[in-house]
Amino acid sequence: DAGITQSPRHKVTETGTPVTLRCHQTENHRYMYWYRQDPGHGLRLIHYSYGVKDTDKGEVSDGYSVSRSKTEDFLLTLESATSSQTSVYFCAISDQGIGYGYTFGSGTRLTVV
């Protein structure tokens, strides 16, 4: 959907380097999420945001940090990439309230070599 875009779509990086993934939305939704998807696991929450400058950890947050300085953008940073962070990363947005669904980005395939 045009309402949410992720960049880059693919990235190969070396162990120990910092990496930043970007999620951009045009829907003005309050909630934004970063998930990772690995074989044998469901999508797992890394970090989420419930407003500008308001973020919190998910279940697999170690080694990751996030920032949200504007409603539209939610950045995920791997401070020092490791091979265990090779994964597909999905950003998602949701409007507040249980009555609103999720919209997912197209994903970023990250390979750490």
Add this chain to the structure above:
Amino acid sequence: KNEVEQSPQNLTAQEGEFITINCSYSVGISALHWLQQHPGGGIVSLFMLSSGKKKHGRLIATINIQEKHSSLHITASHPRDSAVYICAVNYGGATNKLIFGTGTLLAVQP
């Protein structure tokens, strides 16, 4: 142990068959989502439901809150339905976080 269990993990069907994918969860929820992911593709939301039944084209989703169980049905299946189908639940709270099942890989053969 994943709080959201899907079955089967893999499913192969012939074109035209009626397909059922099941999802069970452990505690009360506020809403349940069914999602579709084509190989190498993004994730698309199919349904969000908190009670009863929803229908969209050949897809039907049902939920039984008392039994903590949901099903996704595909009628008159087609090869283009081949994808991973993912169940996710929202246990409530202000942040709208989801817990995901591991998905069901469906292959519909012509």
